[in-house]
Amino acid sequence: MAAATPSPHSARVAVVTGGNKGIGLEVCRQLASNGITVVLTARDEKRGAAAVEELADAGLSGVVFHQLEVTDAQSIARLAGFLKAWFGKLDILVNNAAIGGVQSLPVENVGEKIKGMDAFQMAELMRKSCRETNDTAKAGVQTNYYGVKNVTEALLPLLLQASSSGGGRVVNVSSDFGLLRE
Numbered sequence: 222m223a224a225a226t227p228s229p230h231s232a233r234v235a236v237v238t239g240g241n242k243g244i245g246l247e248v249c250r251q252l253a254s255n256g257i258t259v260v261l262t263a264r265d266e267k268r269g270a271a272a273v274e275e276l277a278d279a280g281l282s283g284v285v286f287h288q289l290e291v292t293d294a295q296s297i298a299r300l301a302g303f304l305k306a307w308f309g310k311l312d313i314l315v316n317n318a319a320i321g322g323v324q325s326l327p328v329e330n331v332g333e334k335i336k337g338m339d340a341f342q343m344a345e346l347m348r349k350s351c352r353e354t355n356d357t358a359k360a361g362v363q364t365n366y367y368g369v370k371n372v373t374e375a376l377l378p379l380l381l382q383a384s385s386s387g388g389g390r391v392v393n394v395s396s397d398f399g400l401l402r403e
Contacts, residue, residue, distance in 0.1 A: 233257045234308045236300070238291055238372060239318030241265070241272040244394060248315050253281040257313065262289035262300065264318075291318050291368030297375045310382035310389075316369045317394040320361055325351055369393060 235252045239245040240261035253259045253276060261276075261284050263269035269286040276284045287303055290296040304311055335343055373391055380389030 233312040234260065234304070234310065235313035235315065236260045236262060236304070236311060236376065237315040237317055238262050238289060238368075240315075241268045245315070245317040246272055246275075248317060248394075249284055250276060250279070250281065252313070252315075253283050257283070258308075259284045260300075260304065261286050262318070264288070264290050289318070289372075291372050292363045294371065297372055300372075301375045301379065304376065304379050309379075311376055311379035312383045313390050313392065314373065314376055314380060315392045315394065316372060318364065318368060319394070319396075320364045321351070321357075 233256070235257050237245050237249050237252070237259060240249045240259070241263035245261075249259045249261045249272070261269060261273055263272065263286070266286075266288050269288060273284050273286045287300055288296065289300050334346060338346065380391065383389035
């Protein structure tokens with residue numbers, strides 16, 4: 222479960238969902254570099270453990286891994302139990318885990334095509350090169366809405382425990398990919 226031994230007496234504890242790559246990994250890096258114990262979560266145990274190892278190699282030892290599938294109630298309950306047993310509270314929850322909810326279509330020379338594009342142009346290219354099926358849309362809603370809702374509700378009692386020490390915080394990460402445009 223955990224790739225390193227967390228400190229149950231740590232002053233502040235954060236959970237980052239989808240912490241094994243991209244924005245989530247950088248959030249883990251920044252929190253850990255500020256002395257916060259970070260529970261990095263990911264669906265895939267190998268990728269999550271590799272991310273913790275990458276951070277440890279960079280000198281950030283206050284990061285532990287816990288497997289989490291945000292669409293699975295039992296997985297969420299296991300995380301809540303782990304946090305309660307080790308820390309008894311949660312100071313920061315970063316809801317970062319997400320999926321695109323679309324099926325990508327092949328685009329030739331995509332690297333060349335995006336050079337020099339602004340955010341709107343990149344979003345338009347993505348819109349044209351993606352297809353949304355009922356299954357991908359359902360998976361997107363399950364992960365990006367219900368996953369955030371269910372993880373937050375399950376961890377809320379632990380966030381409230383931190384309220385006596387300055388208050389727990391919830392951060393929800395989003396992107397331009399979710400913007401609606403004409």
